[in-house]
Amino acid sequence: MALMETTLINLANRARRILPALAGLLMLLPATAPVAHNGIDHGDDAAAAEIHRISEPRFAERTERTEVVGILSGSRLELFIDAPGSNRPLDFDQVTVEADGNSFSATRIDAGHYRIPANWIRPGTEHSLLLTLTSPDRHDLVATSITTAGTPDMGQAAWQPEDVAIWASIGLLAVFTLWLIRLGLPGHRYSHLTFDVVVATAVIAVVAVASGMVPLHTNAEATTSSTDTGHEDPRLEFRIRRLPDGSLYVPKPAQRKLGIQTRLPQTAQGHNSISLVGKVQASPSGSADIVAALNGSLVPPEGGFPRPGQKVEKDQLLATLKPTLDPEQRADKESELAYLERDIYLIRKQIDRIKSQKVVRQDNSVQLDIREAELKGFLGRKRALERMFHAEIEIRSPIAGVVTEVGITAGENVKQGDSLFQVIDPESLWVEVISYDDGVIGTLSKAAIQSPGSRRALEFIGQGSQLRALGTPLYFDIENPAGLNAGELVNVDIWYGAEIAGIRIGEEAVSVDPRGSRVVWAHVEPERFAPRSVAEISPVAPGTAFIAGDFDPSVPLVDTGAALLNAAP
Template sequence: MLRIIRTRLAGVLTLAAMAATSTAVSAGPGHDHGPEPTSAIAPSSPRVVAVSEGYELVGILEDGKLTIYLDRTTDTSPVPDARIEMTVGGETALAKPQPDGTYLLQSPILNRHGDHEVIATIDHGGRSDLLIGILKNIPGRSHSDHATYDHDHADHHRDEKAGRAQSPHGDVTLISKLTSGIDASMQQLSNAPLLAGLGLALGLLIGAFVRGRAGLMLGIIGLVAVLGAGVAWAGPGHDHGEGGTALAQGNAPRRLPDGVLFLPKPTQRLLAIRTRVLATETARSADRLIGRVIADPNRSGLVQSTIGGRILATAEGLPALGQRVKKGQVLANVEPAFAPIDASDVRQTAGDLAQRIGVLEARIARQQRLVDKGVVNAASLEDLAIERNGLEARRKALTEARNEPEKLIVPVDGVIAEVRVVAGQVVTTADTLFNIVDPESLWVEAISFDPRMDPSGAKARARTSDGELFALTFIGRSRALQQQATVLQFRVDKSNEALSIGSPVKVLVEKGEPVAGLIIPRSAIAQAPNGQLVAFKRLEPERYMPVAVRTRDLDGERVIAESGLKPGDQIIVEGAPLVNQIR
């Protein structure tokens, strides 16, 4: 019975040893029949980077065409109207401007494998600059650097090795294979102590159950099985260790393992990235108020009708928006319109005047005959004539009031800001027909919930939604609260077309003592996933480093960087929140 158990145990251990030692095989070149590992990101395109004090140039090679991105070094703004002469590998060509603000270069030398020196001559705005860079990593076939492996099994058959050795690169291939095998063997020998320990433990376990020569043989077989289980190595190009999924360098924006952001130029153009070189500045903190642009009441006016009626256009037609007009100019006419009761009164008054004038004319005729005969003096005749002339003047005025249109006259010099009439429109005395403003004389009306605020003597500015600033001069404040707020009025010192009546603005009223430091826009600060505030520092034209910063508010629109940045650093000031989303 004991012998049967020993025999079966020996058989089981023998099968285990055969299964373990079956892995001790060498995969030859090209003999990996499993799925190829996939790259997480496609390989990046060859590119050239050149930077000078005025310009930075990035060229990306795709499909044999070099797309060139030319930006200003100081703020990363595109330069779309320059003349770029490129010299690549000794050949010179002119880069063609493209509608999207880039430049395109086509040259046969761009298809050659290897690195090429690139010299770019920039002509822009009467200024010339020279940029030099290297176009790196142009793909191509190289026998020394890119050995390819296929499923030709001649390398593993003795009868075909001789023919394969006649290849001019056979020695190199053989040496590389031997080197690969030796490296794999040395790697396995580094695990020899562990494997020997496992073999010894297995031998002691077998010796406890099996005595004599059978136990010795089974121990040897187990030791060989344990040691042979790790003696397999892969041929060149068939290593399946760590890194089976390659993370290649692609053209998509991403965070690199060291935390640096790779931000390719196409993405920078898409996100409208702008940068700024930091320098120490002096400024005051400020209170921020909400305001709007209004017209100067002394240089603006409304045109209304004093009678109700129908609009009649002049010979030049009705004025258009934005048309400049002069004081006293006629804009339109209003034909009087009377209600039925008013028309009846006018007709009655006109008839009464006509009757009285007729009676006076008859009396004057009789009086004239008496004067001619010397019966009465001429004084009575003169009184009747004066009365008749007065009645005729009243009848004429009544007729003109009924038929003559009212002229709508411009009250001040300026431009037409509003036109609310069309020809034939019936208007009333309460309607505003035209609004005239002087665009060079504008005010800003702001509200403050702090009744103690006194902007007199303080420097004030208005900021539009586009970020443009306008200097303001304080005019006055209201002593009556409107919705629990005080109304403040400022005069715009110098306006332009960017300001329109009714435009919302933010009024910044400076206060306190001047402070010095690195003043940056609040839009340049983003919040990292860990909650820290960061700014993106430029390392290279396409590489930015998130830098943790500590800031202090200045005026709601700007902050002072107290730590993390230093003068001379170039950071992103427009588009930082979008860059912060890159993972």
């Protein structure tokens, strides 16, 4: 027990001698962890600070001709060159970078993607760069700079918790072992000195590893040869981040993956618009509902009945109707026919008797004329009755058009008034729209049917004087009705009101954000996109829309891929 107490007292005394030296050593160690600076002036302080925190060392510059983003990835400097107005990749025959008195030629990796070695960029340094972009049809100079602090990608030691644990275990094991040795050799003249040196060395090693002074793991990728020309560097960042101001940080590699393209907006004058559902109808002069005039059976013409969708000409034979009579009607007509035949027989006898007289008096001549007239009338009535039993009525189309409905079959018995055929002239259609806004009716400017890839102009005919579904019916004539069908529902855009200022942009540029609001995305910086609210939008032409508001025509708007940006977390 006395030996143990003596040992503990000696340990405490040695610790008091070692701790001041260790404290001085700790003061010499780095006080902060390595950080990276991206070298970009983002305008908005909050956005710049967030990008500074999450991004790799980089630079981004935009000129009138080009937009260049450089990303330091290991021992490589990746260059992405795009057109500033469209965000499409630009290729140059030669891309050179001048820095620190040296000139580097970039290697083309993909469209608008170049790479140069970056072994000359050291941690904690700032380098001024001059990029020369040359091709037969364009030339540009871009001056910029890139700043770095100590980063693992530059080959410096990377702090690994498992390494610290290993070294700490080794140091403690060494201390414990030497302490046991000292206990076993109390008379050794160097035991005290050895113990103090080992303890100090172990503690210093642990602290050095934890602070990054002793490299345990070097970044193997950082020492990779810069001549690698693989098409994709797995170290490049693709993650989209939402910044505190609501804008999106979209790394240039991610923009390439998503196919983000932009377009400069065009200032224009336009009108407010409203989109309503309309119904295509056949005009009264361009449609015909053909019905049966009598009861009967139908006989098809040569070639058969016309089929739905078949074109027919005016006065074209559609069917033949053979009238039929019910038993009562047939009995009445047969009885009437019998009486007519009797009367015809008697009149003929009277005519023969008058003609047989040798002396024809004047009154007999008058009687002969009367009887012959009566005979003629009876014969006409007889022929009419006979036609009712055996007659055929031709059914012809009153207009030229397309058969839209056939309600019969061969040999079918139809009743008087039954619908047989419907024929519509496809060139004579109009649209009915129900409007619930009186302001639209009073200031209507123009209207059109909008469908994917096409636009059909409408001519306003007038409005109905009777409400329908609590709204006012509006009627429009279709200038080009080809391809439309009666009864079809269509989207009708109506422009109304006074002219207002705005811009023209592609319809795909307008998207709906997670809150349900319509927005467009402005490409405010090479790797930052900001949403802009859209209050009024009106279609102008297929694929083009008019947006009311005050927009900067020099700031590109996302034309392709806006919906993908809205889906960002």
